[in-house]
Amino acid sequence: MYRVLPLLTDQEIEECRRIAASAPFAEGRLTNPHNLAKQNEQLHDTDAYNRSSQILLQAFARSEEFREFAFPEMIAPPMITRYRPGMKYGAHADAAYIQMPGGSLRSDLSCTVFLNDPESYEGGALNVRLGDSNLTFKLKAGEAIIYSSDSLHQVEPVTKGERLVAITFIQSRVPDPFKRYMLFELNEIAALEGRQMDNENFQRLQLVQQNLLRMWSS
Numbered sequence: 001m002y003r004v005l006p007l008l009t010d011q012e013i014e015e016c017r018r019i020a021a022s023a024p025f026a027e028g029r030l031t032n033p034h035n036l037a038k039q040n041e042q043l044h045d046t047d048a049y050n051r052s053s054q055i056l057l058q059a060f061a062r063s064e065e066f067r068e069f070a071f072p073e074m075i076a077p078p079m080i081t082r083y084r085p086g087m088k089y090g091a092h093a094d095a096a097y098i099q100m101p102g103g104s105l106r107s108d109l110s111c112t113v114f115l116n117d118p119e120s121y122e123g124g125a126l127n128v129r130l131g132d133s134n135l136t137f138k139l140k141a142g143e144a145i146i147y148s149s150d151s152l153h154q155v156e157p158v159t160k161g162e163r164l165v166a167i168t169f170i171q172s173r174v175p176d177p178f179k180r181y182m183l184f185e186l187n188e189i190a191a192l193e194g195r196q197m198d199n200e201n202f203q204r205l206q207l208v209q210q211n212l213l214r215m216w217s218s
């Protein structure tokens with residue numbers, strides 16, 4: 001279960017790029033010292049981190065598509081990371097719990113927001129393993145891919161240019177990915193077909209949706 005969403009306005013993309021261009025970066029291993037697969041760089045400046053994560057969190061907060069797909073309970077402040085030629089992030093599992101200011105969050109969904117145009121760098125696609133198949137994402141600037149944190153994934157080596165992204169993790173109110181997807185589907189169907197339904201039946205459908213959400217959320 002994954003979703004590609006348009007997330008940022010052109011102005012927000014510009015703002016994130018500007019922040020990244022003028023702030024220092026440090027080795028990504030700093031926050032995951034035991035993860036040998038991680039070879040990238042992340043923003044290393046409190047003020048720049050606060051400003052950029054604020055812009056990104058606001059964009060998530062206004063996205064109805066995000067809310068409908070993720071049922072977000074908590075979202076980690078997004079971190080801008082970059083990959084220059086030779087950098088990559090080998091196949092890895094995300095930690096089940098992510099430290100945040102003021103506590104920790106269970107990673108149910110992982111998310112990459114692309115900040116640079118795909119034509120401006122070579123390599124750097126995100127691969128997510130889904131059973132025996134491999135999904136590959138190299139999105140337009142401002143788009144986000146949200147995928148289930150329970151799958152191995154990797155970032156292909158960058159061979160030219162710079163891959164600039166923001167990454168975050170989401171704790172969902174509906175921890176089970178299949179149940180979450182069923183709620184998403186039901187809501188989509190209700191939105192698409194509901195207006196043509198007899199009102200009494202539409203109310204009954206909504207009752208089922210809300211009761212399933214009560215039963216399946218934590």
Ligand SMILES: O=C(O)CCC(=O)C(=O)O
Pocket residue numbers: 081089094112126153154155165167
């Ligand atoms: O940069 C990406 O697209 C993914 C990064 C990642 O997998 C992670 O930070 O755990």
Ligand SMILES: [Fe+2]
Pocket residue numbers: 092093094110153
């Ligand atoms: Fe990851």
